[in-house]
Amino acid sequence: MPTDGSKYAESAAETGFDIAEKTGATVHALSVGDESLTHISSVGGPPPKTTEDVAEIAAEWADELADDAKAYGLEAEAVVRTGSPAREIADYADEVDAEMIVMGTAGRGGFERMVVGSVTDKVVRTAPVPVVTVRPDGTVDAA
Template sequence: MAAEWANELADDAEAYGLEAKGVVRTGVPAEEIADFAAEIDADMIVMGTAGRTGLEKRIVGSVTDTVVRTAPVPVVTVRPDGTVDGA
């Protein structure tokens, strides 16, 4: 199921002229994202944020925050409302 969804997203990205590949990995999400970026020599990581703030963010944690701090390449984050931040 996850592989099918990843491939559909990659197909959508390619329809917009982007290079994309659907990949599903298991492990600690932030570590897997940063490790995969390094393995494929990515130029950047683009990922969404859940839009959590305050106490909820502290309790649940944030994969995106961890990736921003640990990724070997620049990370661009997209908020739920579509606004973009570069980190």
């Protein structure tokens, strides 16, 4: 279950926890420190984040999701990667022989989404396993 700390990831987590409970699955709370953010800066804005910065933020999100899963009574582990989120999510699912990926359909957005495209869309197209997507209204789709 990938997370970017957004309300969309939290909504997807509820669905993921239900699926994990019914199937006895372990929750892999995966957060990817987006290395593209280490190159973004704006005039008069803060300097770009370092790889360590994005990894630290990702670790907080992964730990929070894993803690929520454990509170739900599930076996869970927090996992942190750095790189391109969609690629890292698909690669991790392949490495651990995941049975499925559960994720929200929206997360970090705005200008970044227009430039690099939706992470969820990329995961749906490249993942080696089925992807269950959860819309902001809680509607569930499978791809």
